Amino acid sequence: MGKEDRKAREKERRRNQIIDAAERIIFSKGLEQATMDEIAAEAELSKGTLYLYFKNKTELYLAITQRGSDLLNSQFAKVFAGGHEHTGLELIRLLGETYLNFVRENPNYFNAFMYYESLSNVEELKSSKHAERCEENRREALNFMIRALQIGMQDGTVNDSYEPKELAVVILSSTRGITAMSHMHGTGYHFEMLDEMEISVDMLFENFLKLVGAGIASDDARKRWMTDSHNFETNGK
Numbered sequence: 001m002g003k004e005d006r007k008a009r010e011k012e013r014r015r016n017q018i019i020d021a022a023e024r025i026i027f028s029k030g031l032e033q034a035t036m037d038e039i040a041a042e043a044e045l046s047k048g049t050l051y052l053y054f055k056n057k058t059e060l061y062l063a064i065t066q067r068g069s070d071l072l073n074s075q076f077a078k079v080f081a082g083g084h085e086h087t088g089l090e091l092i093r094l095l096g097e098t099y100l101n102f103v104r105e106n107p108n109y110f111n112a113f114m115y116y117e118s119l120s121n122v123e124e125l126k127s128s129k130h131a132e133r134c135e136e137n138r139r140e141a142l143n144f145m146i147r148a149l150q151i152g153m154q155d156g157t158v159n160d161s162y163e164p165k166e167l168a169v170v171i172l173s174s175t176r177g178i179t180a181m182s183h184m185h186g187t188g189y190h191f192e193m194l195d196e197m198e199i200s201v202d203m204l205f206e207n208f209l210k211l212v213g214a215g216i217a218s219d220d221a222r223k224r225w226m227t228d229s230h231n232f233e234t235n236g237k
Contacts, residue, residue: 018043022060027108062130065116068109069137072102076144088152089221103179157221178208
């Protein structure tokens with residue numbers, strides 16, 4: 001290994017060391033309460049070294065967001081790893097379940113996603129390589145859904161009268177809304193209306209999947225979709 005390769009590997013190792021430390025501090029204290037001094041101390045580096053890698057706390061949090069979106073998209077990719085094992089309609093359901101499970105298991109990354117989507121400083125985003133990568137990941141996630149819809153239209157399980165790109169945007173946007181509700185309910189926010197109506201978030205999400213599936217499925221595939229949804233509910237997944 002050459003000198004330049006060693007330098008590059010050391011730089012990447014230290015960069016990940018900083019992101020690991022930032023996750024521990026920010027995830028435990030919150031973004032507003034966390035300071036760069038605390039992150040530098042957690043990483044066992046000087047504050048000056050920290051700023052060599054990340055110009056401010058926002059850029060560092062965007063690096064965390066990128067890490068989370070990288071992980072989420074790697075899980076989306078696994079949905080397609082089975083080749084022709086699933087129909088397009090089944091892939092759509094699996095993508096939805098994967099997203100919900102990711103948020104349940106990684107609520108802090110979902111907080112980072114919501115923060116990224118709330119940023120309004122366009123110039124700051126344009127100058128951030130991490131924001132650029134987050135945007136690439138968001139497009140890739142959309143393409144996973146488009147691909148599932150196209151597969152479904154080809155195998156006859158999805159109604160081919162829809163435009164795949166437009167439908168993918170509708171499904172992903174709706175899924176994010178339902179998932180956000182699940183996330184907030186599970187992390188301390190209280191939805192009195194849901195409790196008063198005795199509606200569980202899990203059943204809300206399950207019925208949402210049924211509605212989406214029944215709405216886009218071909219006539220032949222609709223019955224199977226509803227049966228699979230029933231099995232999902234019965235097994236408590």
